[in-house]
Amino acid sequence: MTLYLPHFGLNEYPFSLTPDTGFYYDSRPHQEALNVLLVALRSGEGFLKVTGEVGLGKTLLCRMLLDALREEAITAYIPNPHLSPASMRLAVARELGIHVNEGLSQEQLLQVIQDRLLLLARDNRPVILVLDEAQQLPEATLEAIRLLTNLETEKRKLIQVVMFGQPELDERLSRPSVRQLRQRITFSYRLLPLDRAAIEDYVRHRLRVAGYRGAPLFTAAAIRGLYRGSAGTPRLINVLAHKALMAAWGEGADQIRAGHVRRAIADTEGAPPRGSRRFSWPKIVTATAIVGMAAVGLWWWLPAGGVA
Structure with a gap:
């Protein structure tokens, strides 16, 4: 299932947790x-x-x-x-x-x-x-x-x-x-975690390998949010970036902003929300009439068949 891929012009999921050497980032x-x-x-x-x-x-x-x-x-x-x-x-x-x-x-x-x-x-x-x-x-x-x-x-x-x-x-x-x-x-x-500058390059690299060719997809504030929420750990960056893409797709947004990353952090174990209240992913996805209730089923399917 393609989920947000066509929305963002992607050929495959850029932040899969599978250790794919094709996505290797030369940090x-x-x-x-x-x-x-x-x-x-x-x-x-x-x-x-x-x-x-x-x-x-x-x-x-x-x-x-x-x-x-x-x-x-x-x-x-x-x-x-x-x-x-x-x-x-x-x-x-x-x-x-x-x-x-x-x-x-x-x-x-x-x-x-x-x-x-x-x-x-x-x-x-x-x-x-x-x-x-x-x-x-x-x-x-x-x-x-x-x-x-x-x-x-x-x-x-x-x-x-x-x-x-x-x-x-x-x-x-x-x-x-x-x-x-x-x-x-x-x-x-x-091995040490990635610093903030490396995280921006890491995200850009994985998006490029996945087929993205547009303007920067994650805003500078979103990158800062990924750094705060992941402490530079690539696996957490992948989890948060994927969920932020899901949130943006659910709203019909064409760019990932800090708010999308905050929602991802609030929904992720091991990524403290830093004062933000926890969000429910079904609420995030169903908040838009564009994807409606179908997106709820796709979201709950994804951990088993998408990136987990």
Whole structure:
């Protein structure tokens, strides 16, 4: 369903929460993080880490890294690493294209993985294990990953590891019981929120990718509202910008103003309304005779089928 797309001259939803690399915004923090990762991996470093608060774009950055490495390395991507050591080894084996017999012991499985890594090393094909949501890693699995990185030739590691996680990952790695792994992390980066100037560029970028070609769609006051309501967190910016577009569409407005953003903030968990009373989205949408009651049904449909 198109909802507000034709109203604003859009080809697709510009603020979807799906981490689509086509919408990747090359902000300074993200570009610095990607550069650090690529330089470190290409120089053969064994353990790398990127942390950041919820909603700062770690998963999208992770996918950009995988895309950048596609032609030069074999990547094993584990999006949900809340796995036992045995399950982690099995997942790594499968990502490396190894057919695993059910009767293999853990020692035999590790040997099969090592044999595969040695074969790839002889072909000069680096192997990189990428772990998203790494703060979920059980301590025993962290140790299993550390032992995997013990596999090496005289000149290089057989497998490199990149961990993406929330700040809780740093807390876990600060424990004395995992100090051996922590000492192996040679490069790390902490993602930061976008500043106000970057938010304006971010919004303009996503609208352009979605097909918008007109005059600035969000007023300066609306951008300031997005900054206040999101504190620079891209995921919250997306939520607020989408709801503001919905509000403007419901009124038949051709530009998003501060009032539309205030309504979006009032309706969003984690975005304090700063003194504004909460608005009910059915009231916002049905306030105009242009879309009438049909818009109410579309709005309640959207979180399940549109951007959530």
